Amino acid sequence: MSRETAFPSPPPAPSLTLSGIGHAYLGRTVLDAVDLSLAVGEVAALVGPSGCGKSTLAHIAAGLVEPSRGRVLRGYRRHGMVFQDPRLLPWATARANIAYPLRLLGLSRGERRDRAEEAAGRVALDAADLDKFPVELSGGMRQRAAIARALAVDPDFVYFDEPFTALDVALKRRLQDLVIGSSRAARFGALFITHDLMEAVRIAHRVLVMDVLGRGIAGSRIVPGEPGGRDDGDLYRLVGAFLADDPLFRHIHDIDERRVP
Numbered sequence: 001m002s003r004e005t006a007f008p009s010p011p012p013a014p015s016l017t018l019s020g021i022g023h024a025y026l027g028r029t030v031l032d033a034v035d036l037s038l039a040v041g042e043v044a045a046l047v048g049p050s051g052c053g054k055s056t057l058a059h060i061a062a063g064l065v066e067p068s069r070g071r072v073l074r075g076y077r078r079h080g081m082v083f084q085d086p087r088l089l090p091w092a093t094a095r096a097n098i099a100y101p102l103r104l105l106g107l108s109r110g111e112r113r114d115r116a117e118e119a120a121g122r123v124a125l126d127a128a129d130l131d132k133f134p135v136e137l138s139g140g141m142r143q144r145a146a147i148a149r150a151l152a153v154d155p156d157f158v159y160f161d162e163p164f165t166a167l168d169v170a171l172k173r174r175l176q177d178l179v180i181g182s183s184r185a186a187r188f189g190a191l192f193i194t195h196d197l198m199e200a201v202r203i204a205h206r207v208l209v210m211d212v213l214g215r216g217i218a219g220s221r222i223v224p225g226e227p228g229g230r231d232d233g234d235l236y237r238l239v240g241a242f243l244a245d246d247p248l249f250r251h252i253h254d255i256d257e258r259r260v261p
C-alpha cells in the first residue's frame with residue numbers, strides 16, 4: 001500500500017467554524033446555538049427573515065461582537081468587510097478611503113497608494129474618481145470604493161452584509177458580477193447576507209437559511225453549477241421552486257414582529 005493511500009492528506013480546515021453561538025442584547029436572546037462551517041473558498045449566502053440575527057451572526061464571526069456563548073474558529077488569514085452603507089470617511093478621497101486599512105498592515109505610503117489603485121482597478125473605479133470625496137461619487141461608485149477597500153487588504157475571506165440592497169437592479173447585477181469575478185480571481189471565500197434570493201443563488205455556492213428568530217441555521221441548499229457560470233433562466237426557476245415548494249424557505253420574507261412598533 002502506498003504511503004499516500006495509508007495516510008491520505010487531511011481535508012483543508014474550514015475557513016470559518018461557528019459552534020453553539022448564542023447571543024442576547026439587553027437580556028433578549030437573538031441567537032441560540034448556531035452552528036456553521038464554511039469550506040475554504042466557499043461563498044455562502046445567508047438568508048432569513050428580517051431581524052432573525054444575520055448581521056449579528058456575521059459581526060460575531062468577524063470578531064466585531066463578542067458572543068454570549070459558543071466558539072468561533074477562523075481558518076482564514078485575513079478578512080475584509082462590506083456593509084450596506086459604504087461607511088466611507090467623508091473627509092477623505094476615494095483613494096485614501098481604500099488605502100485606509102492598509103495602514104494597519106504597516107505598508108509604506110507608496111505601497112498603500114499602489115495597492116489602493118490596484119484594488120480600485122479591480123472594481124472598475126476610474127483614476128479620476130479616486131481623487132473625489134464620497135459626496136462627489138454616485139451610490140454605485142461609493143459601494144465600489146467600499147468593495148475596493150475590502151479587497152485592498154488581500155483577504156482570503158470577505159463578509160458582505162446586504163451590500164447591494166440600496167442599489168437599483170442593473171447596478172446590483174453589475175456589482176454581483178464583480179463579487180463573483182473577484183472571489184474567483186482572488187480565491188476568497190465569503191459569507192454574503194442578502195434578502196434577495198436571486199442574488200443569493202447568483203453569487204453563492206450554497207444558500208444557508210436562518211431559522212425564524214435566529215435559533216440556528218435551519219438548513220442549506222447547494223446551488224448547482226459555479227457562480228458566474230449559471231444560466232439566469234435556471235436560477236429564476238430555482239428561486240421559484242425554493243419559494244413554492246421548499247419548506248426551508250417558508251419564512252424567509254417574515255419580519256421579526258418584536259421590532260414592529
Ligand SMILES: Nc1ncnc2c1ncn2[C@@H]1O[C@H](COP(=O)(O)OP(=O)(O)OP(=O)(O)O)[C@@H](O)[C@H]1O
Nearest residue numbers: 025026030049050051052053054055056057256259
Ligand atoms: N446593538 C444592538 N442592541 C440591541 N438590539 C440589537 C442590536 N443589534 C441588533 N439588535 C436586535 O437584534 C435582532 C437581530 O438583529 P440583526 O440586525 O442581527 O438581524 P438581521 O437578521 O440582520 O435583520 P435585517 O435582515 O432586518 O437586517 C433585532 O431584533 C435587532 O433589533
